[in-house]
Amino acid sequence: RKEVEQDPGPFNVPEGATVAFNCTYSNSASQSFFWYRQDCRKEPKLLMSVYSSGNEDGRFTAQLNRASQYISLLIRDSKLSDSATYLCVVNSAGGNKLVFGAGTILRVKS
Amino acid sequence: NAGVTQTPKFRVLKTGQSMTLLCAQDMNHEYMYWYRQDPGMGLRLIHYSVGEGTTAKGEVPDGYNVSRLKKQNFLLGLESAAPSQTSVYFCASSVTPPGDSYNEQFFGPGTRLTVL
Numbered sequence: 001r002k003e004v005e006q007d008p009g010p011f012n013v014p015e016g017a018t019v020a021f022n023c024t025y026s027n028s029a030s031q032s033f034f035w036y037r038q039d040c041r042k043e044p045k046l047l048m049s050v051y052s053s054g055n056e057d058g059r060f061t062a063q064l065n066r067a068s069q070y071i072s073l074l075i076r077d078s079k080l081s082d083s084a085t086y087l088c089v090v091n092s093a094g095g096n097k098l099v100f101g102a103g104t105i106l107r108v109k110s
Numbered sequence: 111n112a113g114v115t116q117t118p119k120f121r122v123l124k125t126g127q128s129m130t131l132l133c134a135q136d137m138n139h140e141y142m143y144w145y146r147q148d149p150g151m152g153l154r155l156i157h158y159s160v161g162e163g164t165t166a167k168g169e170v171p172d173g174y175n176v177s178r179l180k181k182q183n184f185l186l187g188l189e190s191a192a193p194s195q196t197s198v199y200f201c202a203s204s205v206t207p208p209g210d211s212y213n214e215q216f217f218g219p220g221t222r223l224t225v226l
Contacts, residue, residue: 004152008150028154031209031211032209032211032212032213034213041116041221042219042220043200043217043218043219044200044215044217045217046214046215049211049212049214054219087152087153091208091209091213096207096208096209097158097168097169097208098154098208098213099152100145100152100153100157100216101152102151102152103152105206110163
């Protein structure tokens with residue numbers, strides 16, 4: 001079983017739609033969680049960290065469910081510019097490295 | 111302030127050839143990392159460094175060597191390239207260690223390597 005698993009998608013949504021991605025992780029000792037965004041043929045960039053209490057940044061909301069070992073990302077009012085691959089990232093058991101999911105592809109269409 | 115830069119951007123090698131990928135950062139970050147990214151897989155950590163003069167193995171270190179002689183530079187070497195090393199290589203740096211609750215890693219633009 002992969003340490004971090006994501007639905008690869010693609011998720012095809014119209015502009016203005018709300019879309020949600022989930023990511024599951026296998027290591028219950030993981031402490032840090034993040035969502036990164038990667039545009040086509042570009043480098044990953046941090047979108048947001050995920051805190052136990054959940055956090056929101058504009059149209060983006062991230063949630064953590066430790067009991068079920070998953071994190072989620074909700075995007076409201078999708079824009080064309082949101083089209084990208086979203087990477088779920090979790091710190092490893094020993095806390096000395098990050099483990100990246102393979103990513104979920106989002107395509108927002110007009 | 112260029113952030114993280116990588117050279118070269120593209121390279122084609124023949125099996126058995128060697129090469130060095132250079133990563134440089136101007137943010138004075140202590141921690142640096144080399145990843146590879148293959149289709150359908152997440153970024154996988156090859157080697158990392160927690161400071162000048164130190165390196166450590168990541169998840170997939172075989173076939174690669176690294177050096178961190180200067181704080182701002184992290185070199186990745188392939189001594190004898192194999193087709194399985196065809197990939198996109200990303201360098202990253204961070205001011206906090208990977209286990210930190212706010213470990214933002216800043217990535218370079220990547221190097222696309224093809225080994226024939």
